[in-house]
Amino acid sequence: MNLRLVRDRAARRGFQALTVLCCVLVLPILGGLAIRSGPVLKTQPLWRVLFSSDWSPTQGQFGLLPFLAGTVYVTLLAMLIAVPVSLLTAIFLSEYASRRVCRCVLPLVDVLSGIPSVIYGVWGTLLIVPAVSALAGLGGSYSSGYCLLSGALVLSVMVCPFIIHVAREVLAAVPRGVREASLSLGAGKWQTVKRVVLRRAFPGIVAAVVLGLSRAFGETIAVLMVVGNVPVVPRSLFDPAYPLPALLANNYGEMMSVPLYDSALLFAALALLVMVVAFNLAAKAVLGLARSEAA
Amino acid sequence: MKSGRMDLRGLEETVMRGLMWLALCLVAGSLLLIVAVIAIRGLPSLSLAMLTQTPRGGYYLGKEGGILNAIVGSLYLGAAATGVALAIGLPVVLYINLYARSSGLTARMVRFSMDVLWGIPSIVYGAFGFIVMTAVGLRASLGAAIVTVSLFELPIMVRAMDEVLRLVPREIGEASASLGATRLETAWRVIVRQAMPGLITATLVAFGRGIGDTAAVLFTAGFTDRIPTSPGQPAATLPLAIFFQLGTPFPEVQGRAYAAAAVLTFLVLGVSLLARFFAGRFARNTVK
Numbered sequence: 001m002n003l004r005l006v007r008d009r010a011a012r013r014g015f016q017a018l019t020v021l022c023c024v025l026v027l028p029i030l031g032g033l034a035i036r037s038g039p040v041l042k043t044q045p046l047w048r049v050l051f052s053s054d055w056s057p058t059q060g061q062f063g064l065l066p067f068l069a070g071t072v073y074v075t076l077l078a079m080l081i082a083v084p085v086s087l088l089t090a091i092f093l094s095e096y097a098s099r100r101v102c103r104c105v106l107p108l109v110d111v112l113s114g115i116p117s118v119i120y121g122v123w124g125t126l127l128i129v130p131a132v133s134a135l136a137g138l139g140g141s142y143s144s145g146y147c148l149l150s151g152a153l154v155l156s157v158m159v160c161p162f163i164i165h166v167a168r169e170v171l172a173a174v175p176r177g178v179r180e181a182s183l184s185l186g187a188g189k190w191q192t193v194k195r196v197v198l199r200r201a202f203p204g205i206v207a208a209v210v211l212g213l214s215r216a217f218g219e220t221i222a223v224l225m226v227v228g229n230v231p232v233v234p235r236s237l238f239d240p241a242y243p244l245p246a247l248l249a250n251n252y253g254e255m256m257s258v259p260l261y262d263s264a265l266l267f268a269a270l271a272l273l274v275m276v277v278a279f280n281l282a283a284k285a286v287l288g289l290a291r292s293e294a295a
Numbered sequence: 296m297k298s299g300r301m302d303l304r305g306l307e308e309t310v311m312r313g314l315m316w317l318a319l320c321l322v323a324g325s326l327l328l329i330v331a332v333i334a335i336r337g338l339p340s341l342s343l344a345m346l347t348q349t350p351r352g353g354y355y356l357g358k359e360g361g362i363l364n365a366i367v368g369s370l371y372l373g374a375a376a377t378g379v380a381l382a383i384g385l386p387v388v389l390y391i392n393l394y395a396r397s398s399g400l401t402a403r404m405v406r407f408s409m410d411v412l413w414g415i416p417s418i419v420y421g422a423f424g425f426i427v428m429t430a431v432g433l434r435a436s437l438g439a440a441i442v443t444v445s446l447f448e449l450p451i452m453v454r455a456m457d458e459v460l461r462l463v464p465r466e467i468g469e470a471s472a473s474l475g476a477t478r479l480e481t482a483w484r485v486i487v488r489q490a491m492p493g494l495i496t497a498t499l500v501a502f503g504r505g506i507g508d509t510a511a512v513l514f515t516a517g518f519t520d521r522i523p524t525s526p527g528q529p530a531a532t533l534p535l536a537i538f539f540q541l542g543t544p545f546p547e548v549q550g551r552a553y554a555a556a557a558v559l560t561f562l563v564l565g566v567s568l569l570a571r572f573f574a575g576r577f578a579r580n581t582v583k
Contacts, residue, residue: 008477015390019401022387022453023408025446029419032426088318096315105323107571112326114500114567115560116507118534122541122556123329126336157325164322190308211414218416220510221538245418245510252425252514269422273415280414284407 030273037267040260049267055231062264064271069233070148070241074223075216077152077237078159082216083209086160090167095193113161121225124154129226136238143238144228151227151241155216163212170204171197207283214279218272220245244268330560337557340550346558350520362555365536367522369559372440372532373506379445380452380501385494388456389482393468406457413450418510420447425514435517438526443515444505452501459493460486492576499570503563509534533559 040049040062052063093102132153133145174197182192198205228240229250248265348361391402424443433439463486471481487494509532517529518539533555540552 004477004480008479011386011479012394015386015394018383019387019390019395019405022383022449023401023404025449026408026411026415029415029423032423032430033419036426085318085321088315089322092315092319096312105319108323108326110571111564111567112322112329114503114507114563115326115329116509116534116563118507118509118537119329119333119556119560119563122537122553123332125541126332126553127328157329160322160325188304188308190311191304214414218418220416220418221513221534225538225541245416248418248422249510249513252421266422266426269419273419276414276416276419277411280411284410 033266033270037263037270040263040267057258057261066231066233067242067244067247071243073148073234074151074241074243078155078216079213082156082159086163087167090164091193094168094171109161109164117222120154120158120222124226128153146226146228146240147238148234148241149237151223154222154226155219159212159216162215163208166208166211167205170201170208174200203286207287210279210283214276218245218276220249224249244272333556333560337553340554341557345554362536364520364522365531365533368530369506369533373502375441376444376448376505377498377502380448381498384449384452388453388460392460393478393482409450409453417447417508421511421514428515435515435529436527437523437530440512440516443511447511448501448505451504452497455497455500456494459490463490492573496570496574499566503566507563509538
């Protein structure tokens with residue numbers, strides 16, 4: 001009898017300790033990266049590191065602008081492709097599709113989101129890169145195909161299942177009665193979706209898009225494999241780009257051999273972390289606001 | 296006039312419906328296209344030798360050998376990291392659903408923290424693993440990769456398990472408590488058993504994400520042609536093997552990268568099917 005109680009109490013303490021650990025886990029990650037990126041910030045001011053395009057590690061110049069620009073361009077372009085496609089799919093699945101279609105399609109979306117990113121990368125080099133190269137050829141310019149557009153296309157396929165998933169949940173949370181009221185007033189199906197359902201679900205959909213954006217921001221391997229990796233600010237769709245995560249992944253090997261190089265790269269990781277966390281917090285705030293408004 | 300407006304409305308409806316079908320076909324089609332391209336390019340290079348041998352001398356120049364080292368490395372890494380994540384994650388999920396109030400401050404803080412961690416890209420986990428590794432003087436090894444990947448899997452697992460446990464009716468726990476069971480006994484023998492298929496699904500999902508991830512192990516796993524025999528040794532994983540082999544200029548080696556990609560794809564699809572199977576069983580198990 002006693003032993004049971006002792007065991008129960010011990011388990012409770014243990015569980016509690018692990019729970020506290022889980023609550024603060026992000027702090028050592030943030031702290032560790034901040035400490036290690038300190039040295040580079042001591043030699044150059046923050047704005048110089050972020051907005052100078054002079055990247056020559058051997059000369060001690062660490063301007064991250066080309067990489068930041070690469071990340072932003074690839075991500076925004078990918079979202080431009082992914083957002084309409086995923087929203088239309090989500091609307092179809094929640095408003096139009098029969099239960100049978102849903103049962104066929106939803107597992108596919110799940111599977112798509114479970115495919116490892118290196119597989120997306122292999123697929124990109126096999127299919128997207130030659131296609132984009134051919135497309136550039138049609139337009140009368142030459143491109144190897146390893147460029148901004150290829151990265152964005154691969155990335156957009158990767159974030160689609162993710163946005164669909166969140167958007168569908170948001171649409172499903174819109175009460176049935178709202179739709180029925182609109183239909184009973186003589187509105188058509190699409191009119192109801194456009195004027196009533198989407199308006200009601202708007203904050204949630206914004207959150208879905210922001211969450212997808214933050215996913216796309218940090219995606220590394222698949223983009224790295226198709227995007228070309230040349231550290232200049234890209235000027236056209238067919239120019240190579242060099243996103244921040246790719247910079248990290250490509251240079252981990254030599255970063256200990258050049259002074260301050262490791263510090264600059266870990267600062268890049270810190271910048272990535274801060275941006276992604278900020279996106280997530282913003283999405284959460286929007287969702288929370290929407291929920292309190294609905295209640 | 297009125298009928299003209301109606302026509303416009305009908306037209307808009309038809310156009311939007313068409314666009315939705317198009318979007319749906321794009322999404323479903325891209326999945327089929329991925330699996331088809333990987334299978335078509337990968338399967339011809341796939342042979343029994345590739346699955347049963349480790350790389351021999353000159354393998355990366357196109358000579359004999361296989362990717363057994365990467366397959367075994369991935370399975371070791373995935374299993375161990377999932378084990379660690381489970382050992383931390385399950386108690387936490389039980390704690391916030393059974394011990395603390397499920398909508399209380401502790402539970403909210405854990406959920407918030409897990410949402411934040413879930414959003415962190417795996418390359419950042421890799422960089423963090425690298426910092427920890429250098430700080431304690433470890434070299435890139437299976438052990439370091441296990442720690443990094445378990446961190447990466449933890450939020451995926453906790454979020455999925457939390458959803459599962461929230462669906463278990465409170466009354467079951469109350470009934471168990473009224474029979475004199477301690478909370479630990481209730482948690483372990485009643486709640487976990489009731490939610491078992493769902494918990495297995497969550498574990499498998501995390502396992503699938505763990506073995507498929509490249510960026511987190513790029514810094515931490517090292518890469519070797521040998522099968523690791525202890526956590527202190529470097530290890531190869533399938534995603535790394537694909538990534539490195541694709542980087543070589545030799546067509547034979549690239550062909551093997553495609554074959555390795557096919558192996559990884561089928562492995563992950565298999566895990567995902569298994570997860571769906573258990574999820575289906577959980578749906579049958581739920582008390583409404």
